[in-house]
Amino acid sequence: MTMPNETDTTSPKHLCDKYAIVGVGETAYMRGSGMTTRALGTWAVRNAIEDAGLEPSDVDGMLSYQSGDSTFAPFIAGDLGMRLNFYMDVFGGGSSTEALVGLAMGLIEAGMCKVVVIFRAMNGFSQVRIGGTGARAAAPVSGDMLHSRAYGWQSAGQMFSPTFMRHMYDYGTRPEQVAAVKAIHSEHASNNPKAFYRKRVSVADVLASRIICKPLHLLDCCVETDNGTAIVVTNAERARDCRHPRVLIRGVVGRCSKPRMDMHYQHGPVSTVAGHYAREILWPNSGVGPEDIDATGSYDAFTFTTMLQLEDYGFCKKGEGGDYVSDGTIRLGGRRPNNTSGGHLCEGYTHGLNMVIENVRQLRHDADDSCPVGPDGRRRHTYDYREGGCRQVRNCELTANLGWANPGTGSAMVMRRD
Amino acid sequence: MAIQATYLGMPLDINDLDVENLAYFKHCAAHDFHLQRCGACGLLRYPPTTACPWCASPKSEWIAVEGRGAVHSYTEVHHAIQPAFRNHTPYLVLLVDLDTQRGKPGEHEALRVVGNLVTPQGRLAPPEMVRRVGIGTRVRMVFSDVAPGLALPQWTLDEGASQPASPWRYPQE
Ligand SMILES: [Zn+2]
Numbered sequence: 385m386t387m388p389n390e391t392d393t394t395s396p397k398h399l400c401d402k403y404a405i406v407g408v409g410e411t412a413y414m415r416g417s418g419m420t421t422r423a424l425g426t427w428a429v430r431n432a433i434e435d436a437g438l439e440p441s442d443v444d445g446m447l448s449y450q451s452g453d454s455t456f457a458p459f460i461a462g463d464l465g466m467r468l469n470f471y472m473d474v475f476g477g478g479s480s481t482e483a484l485v486g487l488a489m490g491l492i493e494a495g496m497c498k499v500v501v502i503f504r505a506m507n508g509f510s511q512v513r514i515g516g517t518g519a520r521a522a523a524p525v526s527g528d529m530l531h532s533r534a535y536g537w538q539s540a541g542q543m544f545s546p547t548f549m550r551h552m553y554d555y556g557t558r559p560e561q562v563a564a565v566k567a568i569h570s571e572h573a574s575n576n577p578k579a580f581y582r583k584r585v586s587v588a589d590v591l592a593s594r595i596i597c598k599p600l601h602l603l604d605c606c607v608e609t610d611n612g613t614a615i616v617v618t619n620a621e622r623a624r625d626c627r628h629p630r631v632l633i634r635g636v637v638g639r640c641s642k643p644r645m646d647m648h649y650q651h652g653p654v655s656t657v658a659g660h661y662a663r664e665i666l667w668p669n670s671g672v673g674p675e676d677i678d679a680t681g682s683y684d685a686f687t688f689t690t691m692l693q694l695e696d697y698g699f700c701k702k703g704e705g706g707d708y709v710s711d712g713t714i715r716l717g718g719r720r721p722n723n724t725s726g727g728h729l730c731e732g733y734t735h736g737l738n739m740v741i742e743n744v745r746q747l748r749h750d751a752d753d754s755c756p757v758g759p760d761g762r763r764r765h766t767y768d769y770r771e772g773g774c775r776q777v778r779n780c781e782l783t784a785n786l787g788w789a790n791p792g793t794g795s796a797m798v799m800r801r802d
Numbered sequence: 803m804a805i806q807a808t809y810l811g812m813p814l815d816i817n818d819l820d821v822e823n824l825a826y827f828k829h830c831a832a833h834d835f836h837l838q839r840c841g842a843c844g845l846l847r848y849p850p851t852t853a854c855p856w857c858a859s860p861k862s863e864w865i866a867v868e869g870r871g872a873v874h875s876y877t878e879v880h881h882a883i884q885p886a887f888r889n890h891t892p893y894l895v896l897l898v899d900l901d902t903q904r905g906k907p908g909e910h911e912a913l914r915v916v917g918n919l920v921t922p923q924g925r926l927a928p929p930e931m932v933r934r935v936g937i938g939t940r941v942r943m944v945f946s947d948v949a950p951g952l953a954l955p956q957w958t959l960d961e962g963a964s965q966p967a968s969p970w971r972y973p974q975e
Contacts, residue, residue, distance in 0.1 A: 516883040524806075524813040530823055531849040534814060534954055535918050536879060536887035537895040545877035546897050549972065553875070553937050559974045591974060598878040598972045648849060649897055653910045654875060 395669040401632045403489045404623035405799065407436025407501075407616030408741040413580040413732025415509040417610035422455035425505030426463045428612030432501060433464075436616045437627030443616070444469040445497030447484045449476025449735070453512035454505050470496050478683045479658065479787045480504075481736035482795035483638025488617040498622070503614035504737050510610050514733065515539055531648065540685060540790075541600050543647060547791055548599055548688040551655035554703070557691070559599060561706035563590035565687040565722075566603050566729050568715045573726025575716070575753055575775035580607050581730040584771060590687070604687040606728035613737035615744070630802035631747045634782075635670030637662045638795035647790055658794025659696030659786060666697070666784075670798035674698040677798070678780045679746055680720060681739030683788035684727040690714075693786040694722070697796065716769040716777070724751060724775050736787045740797070743783040747801040751776045807949030810926075812886035814948065822850035825864060830953045833945045835869045837913070838862040846903050848913050856907055867913075869943025870960060871900040873969065874914055878932060890926045894919040896957050898941055920944060920956040927958075935959070936969030 409431025411417075411424050425448070433440055443466050446457040450473065457471040470491055474480060481502070488500035508514055516539035525533045532538060551557050567587050573579035585603060593602040623630045639662040667673050674697060682690040695705035699720065708714070714722035725731045725742035732738060745751045753775045755765045765776040780801065787795040805816045805824070816823050822838070826849075829836035837846045840854040841861030853860050874897045882888045896919055899912040906912075919927040919935055924946040927935075935941075940963035945953040959965075 521883050522812075522885050524815040526815040526817065527820060527823070528849060530814065530816065530827070531916055533884060534809065534812070535895050535916055536882060536884045536890075536893060537877075537916060539883045542877055542879060542883065542895065546875035546895070549877065549937070550875040552973070553970050559972075595878075595880040597880060599974075646855070648916060649874075649914045650848065650855070651911060652908075654897070654914075 393664045395665050397669050397671065399489060399493070400634050400669060400671055402620055403492065403617060403633045404620050405615050405631050405633065405740070405744050406618050406623045406626040406628070407432040407438065408614070408744045409433070409435050410613040410738065410741060411611050413578060413609040413611045415609060417507055417510060420455070421453070421505040421507055421612070422459050422463070424507070424610065424612030425455050425460045425503050425614070428505060428614040429460050429501050429503050430464060432614035432616050435627065438499065438616065440464040440466050443499045443501050445488065445491050445500035446471045447487060447500060447502045449474045449480035449484060449504060450506070451475060451477060453507070460503065478685060478736050479638065479793045479795040481740055482636055482785055482787045482797040485617060485633065485797055486636040486638050486795070489633065489636065492617070492619055499616060499618045501614055501616050502737070503612060504735050505612035506734065507610040508733050509608045513608055515608055541605055542597050543790065544686065544689065545597050545600060546649065547654050547657065547692070551688070551692065552599065554653070554655050555706070557706035559591060560587050561710040562687045562691055563587045563604065564710035565684065565690045566590045569684060569723050569727050569729045571769070572716055572721070572724045572775060573730030574771045575769065575773055576725050576731060577752070579726040579731040580609050581726070599688070600686060606685050606733045607730060609732035609734070611732050611734050613734045613741060615737065615740055628748050631744050632800050632802055634672065634798040634800050635666055636795070636797040637665040637669070639665060640793055646792060649791070654791065656702070657692045657696050657791045658788055659693045659796070662794040662796050663697045666796045666798065672782060672798060674784070677720060677782050677784045679724060679743060679777045679783045680714070680722045681743045681783065681785040682722055682727070683736055683739070683786055684723055684729045685788070687729065689788050690722065693788055697784070697786055716775055721777050724777060740785050743785055743799060746777050746780045747783060747799055749776060749780065803951070805949065805952050807952050809946070809948045809954065810886035810890070812884060814952065816952070822852065826850045827952045829864065830945060830955055831951050833953065835867050835943055835955055836864040837867045839865045845907060846913055848915055867900065867902050869955065871898040871915070871941060873897070873935065873937050873939045873941060874899040874912065875937060876935070878972070892929060892932055893926050894932050894935060896941065898957055915955065917955055917957040920946060920958050922958050924956055931959070936971035938966040939969040940965055
């Protein structure tokens with residue numbers, strides 16, 4: 385299948401390596417947090433600032449995203465005694481994380497801020513569920529929802545499933561190939577003490593779990609949790625004074641990925657998604673290609689979103705994603721491990737930020753695991769990936785994070801170890 | 803005129819400001835499918851919008867469009883999120899390529915009109931009918947009446963069309 389015409393791109397190469405992520409932090413991934421999203425966000429932000437070796441008073445910018453299910457940046461800043469020079473809360477989703485990193489870079493580049501925190505806080509299990517259940521599901525249907533929700537077509541899984549069905553039809557992708565994503569992410573989560581689900585499951589377990597909406601089984605869907613997550617962005621020079629080895633941002637993209645974005649699939653091959661367009665910016669402005677990447681962090685809201693993104697960002701040929709995710713490449717110990725924390729499928733669902741946090745730790749060579757810390761404060765990794773073992777990727781120098789919200793928008797980021 | 807109605811126990815609401823949807827559903831209520839045709843580039847579009855997604859022109863007119871096509875993709879919902887649908891699982895959500903304007907403006911484009919698989923009378927299809935339909939199935943439009951001024955366009959098997967010997971279905975069944 386040939387792809388639609390390309391469009392003009394702008395790729396700001398001069399920003400390469402000019403900014404860094406210097407702090408990462410989160411709360412536990414929980415169900416029944418017993419806390420407000422304001423409290424969750426406050427703890428996550430505080431942890432990320434502390435991880436950077438900074439003080440709250442160093443932070444002068446804060447960005448967050450939500451879907452009407454969270455607190456706002458000024459509240460968190462107030463609770464931590466910060467005086468912000470710029471704040472922005474956007475209505476966002478899976479493609480917001482990396483896009484907001486781009487915004488943070490722009491704010492610093494423009495001289496409006498020096499240190500910017502990005503957070504996401506959500507009681508995604510015990511309050512508003514992204515899966516769509518609860519009071520929100522029963523709200524009156526109006527506007528564009530008359531052409532979706534009125535047909536019982538509304539949760540993310542329901543909305544995205546026709547994309548995957550068509551992918552299977554176009555390319556012969558098989559359910560067991562995609563189920564391998566869950567099996568592999570569960571292996572990774574078994575080596576992550578923070579993960580909500582740490583039990584390893586098999587491809588057969590996924591296929592035997594109940595159907596939610598074809599082609600999605602229960603275990604093809606991510607785990608809804610309550611949590612807060614946060615990262616700290618500053619310039620590469622300032623990053624030298626922070627606590628950890630520098631993790632530099634090579635390139636970032638937030639692109640409305642189809643020339644005509646819609647959730648009704650009017651445009652282009654429906655089995656082609658965000659990355660096909662976002663990669664036109666991501667790779668040129670990062671100065672590397674998918675073949676250079678040591679570990680990926682894909683937006684695994686569902687098993688197949690991982691496959692589609694890896695394919696469309698160019699980690700394998702279009703139509704070969706089923707083989708790519710099931711041939712061992714994305715497993716710890718494989719050529720290019722994906723979602724080494726277990727991702728949304730196993731660690732917890734936090735709308736994309738946890739995979740950025742994980743890749744920062746991978747690039748610091750400090751993915752927290754069972755390996756001991758030496759007297760120099762550095763981990764002595766065993767690279768033994770058996771259950772309960774290490775989850776550090778050997779010689780991890782370059783990572784890619786792929787963010788997805790729907791077939792029309794995407795954002796992504798490449799980071800490197802200094 | 804604003805419309806408030808209930809469909810399968812689900813509240814539907816079109817307010818006075820939503821002139822595009824009011825016009826769209828008024829035609830549907832007469833069981834007469836209409837779409838906007840751009841006054842500049844001449845392309846049809848779905849769902850209703852204020853400007854043309856292909857050329858940004860604000861000018862459009864409503865024209866009658868034949869409700870026939872083939873299933874482009876689908877999902878079969880077993881776990882309903884919308885409470886109204888809980889007693890109707892499994893149900894199909896279909897993306898149907900209309901025969902009209904298929905392959906325009908580009909080879910991957912079509913008017914892909916959403917709907918459920920329903921009986922010819924417009925009721926959500928029973929499980930044995932759900933199991934017969936997949937990618938490639940030929941369908942025709944019927945309507946589910948909701949209220950005066952409001953009916954939902956839906957899809958049912960096109961009995962008059964030649965059907966694929968076995969439409970593509972999710973393999974793990
Ligand atoms: Zn036009």
